Amino acid sequence: MAEVLRQKVGWFGPRVELHVAPEGLTLVGRAGRDSVEFAPIGDVADVTVGAGGRRADLTISFGPARPAWSLVGLPVASAEWAAAVIGEEKSALDRRSNPDYAQPVALDGLQARCAATLESRDGRAAVDLADFLLIQAVLHGASDVHFDPYSEDVAVRYRLDGLLRDVARLDSGIKQQLTSRLKVLSRLATFKKSVAQEGRAAVRVGERTVDFRFSAIPTIHGEKIGVRVFDPATSIFSIADLGMSQDMLASFERLLMQPQGTILLTGPAGSGKTTTMYAALGYLRENRKNLSSIATVEDPVEYDLRVVNQTQVNTASGLTFASALRTVLRQDPEVIMIGEIRDRETADIAVQAGLTGHMIVSTVHARSAAGVLLRLLDLGVEPYLLASSVSAVLSQRLVRKVCRSCTGSGCGKCSNTGYSGRTGIFQLLPISDEMRDLVLKRKSLAELDEQVERERVPSLLDDGSEKANAGVTSSEELTRVLG
Numbered sequence: 278m279a280e281v282l283r284q285k286v287g288w289f290g291p292r293v294e295l296h297v298a299p300e301g302l303t304l305v306g307r308a309g310r311d312s313v314e315f316a317p318i319g320d321v322a323d324v325t326v327g328a329g330g331r332r333a334d335l336t337i338s339f340g341p342a343r344p345a346w347s348l349v350g351l352p353v354a355s356a357e358w359a360a361a362v363i364g365e366e367k368s369a370l371d372r373r374s375n376p377d378y379a380q381p382v383a384l385d386g387l388q389a390r391c392a393a394t395l396e397s398r399d400g401r402a403a404v405d406l407a408d409f410l411l412i413q414a415v416l417h418g419a420s421d422v423h424f425d426p427y428s429e430d431v432a433v434r435y436r437l438d439g440l441l442r443d444v445a446r447l448d449s450g451i452k453q454q455l456t457s458r459l460k461v462l463s464r465l466a467t468f469k470k471s472v473a474q475e476g477r478a479a480v481r482v483g484e485r486t487v488d489f490r491f492s493a494i495p496t497i498h499g500e501k502i503g504v505r506v507f508d509p510a511t512s513i514f515s516i517a518d519l520g521m522s523q524d525m526l527a528s529f530e531r532l533l534m535q536p537q538g539t540i541l542l543t544g545p546a547g548s549g550k551t552t553t554m555y556a557a558l559g560y561l562r563e564n565r566k567n568l569s570s571i572a573t574v575e576d577p578v579e580y581d582l583r584v585v586n587q588t589q590v591n592t593a594s595g596l597t598f599a600s601a602l603r604t605v606l607r608q609d610p611e612v613i614m615i616g617e618i619r620d621r622e623t624a625d626i627a628v629q630a631g632l633t634g635h636m637i638v639s640t641v642h643a644r645s646a647a648g649v650l651l652r653l654l655d656l657g658v659e660p661y662l663l664a665s666s667v668s669a670v671l672s673q674r675l676v677r678k679v680c681r682s683c684t685g686s687g688c689g690k691c692s693n694t695g696y697s698g699r700t701g702i703f704q705l706l707p708i709s710d711e712m713r714d715l716v717l718k719r720k721s722l723a724e725l726d727e728q729v730e731r732e733r734v735p736s737l738l739d740d741g742s743e744k745a746n747a748g749v750t751s752s753e754e755l756t757r758v759l760g
């Protein structure tokens with residue numbers, strides 16, 4: 278993850294390049310002078326920008342024992358930006374060595390804490406607020422943080438258990454600095470304010486490294502910053518923890534252990550499909566004997582699985598799902614996870630691979646399990662290939678779990694919502710011979726749905742009702758999610 282941050286701040290004249298990473302600064306001399314100097318961020322004593330018209334000098338000093346670095350005649354914006362990055366890395370480092378740094382604050386106490394920071398009129402208030410709100414988001418298990426600018430103030434929202442919740446309102450006076458801090462943290466160009474940008478940052482929280490993905494979108498009241506949180510501590514990588522019933526889990530395991538086939542997941546955005554795919558890969562890794570290789574083709578790569586070959590799709594540079602998948606197949610992996618099938622080329626390659634000794638796990642956008650089959654036919658996949666390749670379709674949603682501390686009446690632990698954490702509800706449709714036959718005959722969605730009913734495959738509602746009856750979730754929550 279540190280790789281992400283190891284980016285150069287910019288070219289400083291023809292001769293020198295300065296790299297800033299959390300662990301330190303590297304000054305690289307070019308053009309014949311092959312000197313490379315390294316200094317840990319903690320050694321930096323001061324950073325100053327001496328402006329003189331359109332050019333500026335950047336001076337980084339390290340205290341009396343070590344000569345300062347001077348970069349002379351830089352563009353003013355570059356010098357200021359470099360100084361801000363170094364200054365903020367240094368202050369973040371100082372703050373993180375404080376034992377109080379990662380202490381959780383109750384959700385309804387965040388507003389007061391932010392107000393106190395603002396009132397202190399400390400020059401670093403924006404830096405402090407941004408870091409504080411991101412760390413607290415991690416500690417509360419939020420999946421997203423939104424900084425939404427309005428004319429009067431900035432709304433800070435956390436997505437908790439799938440729902441957005443206002444956690445603080447910050448005076449608009451801090452808007453500009455707050456936005457700058459978030460952009461510096463994610464290595465976005467601070468001076469670009471009228472274009473959408475995406476960036477990322479890896480931040481230590483306690484013992485772990487949490488990955489943040491940032492997006493900045495211009496609005497009439499300033500830039501709206503969205504942050505997705507990827508916390509390794511909250512990611513589920515075991516299929517036993519997804520929320521499947523014992524029977525369904527046993528069937529799912531059997532399906533995964535088949536030597537080849539295609540298992541397709543469906544559900545709207547935020548329904549937990551990615552988690553299920555990762556959990557399936559984790560299961561295969563542990564349970565398949567002599568498993569030689571697992572590969573993934575993703576957009577974006579969401580979690581670093583370490584022992585797996587992960588390829589990130591990059592449409593801008595021509596690396597589409599289909600072309601990435603073709604490349605991956607040349608290495609002949611046994612198991613391939615494809616982030617999403619949304620075009621015919623990818624669908625064709627995936628379905629073929631599922632027939633030729635590979636286990637394919639992927640997602641398809643559709644309204645129901647049977648709808649997945651129809652969607653692939655609509656994309657142009659040959660019915661006979663589809664019918665023989667797909668082994669099962671898993672449809673899923675996420676529902677909030679009733680808080681165990683108060684059994685739904687609301688308490689401090691669940692921020693008075695009555696819910697805490699989420700679990701999946703599923704419909705697992707193994708493809709029967711009868712269903713294959715209907716696919717071969719290109720039957721309509723209604724006919725496929727009828728077959729699902731004939732086979733008495735429990736629906737999402739059936740699975741959800743069972744969980745509501747068991748007190749895991751509530752019927753109101755089921756209605757909210759299933760409509």
Ligand SMILES: [Zn+2]
Binds near residue numbers: 680681683688692696
């Ligand atoms: Zn509670």
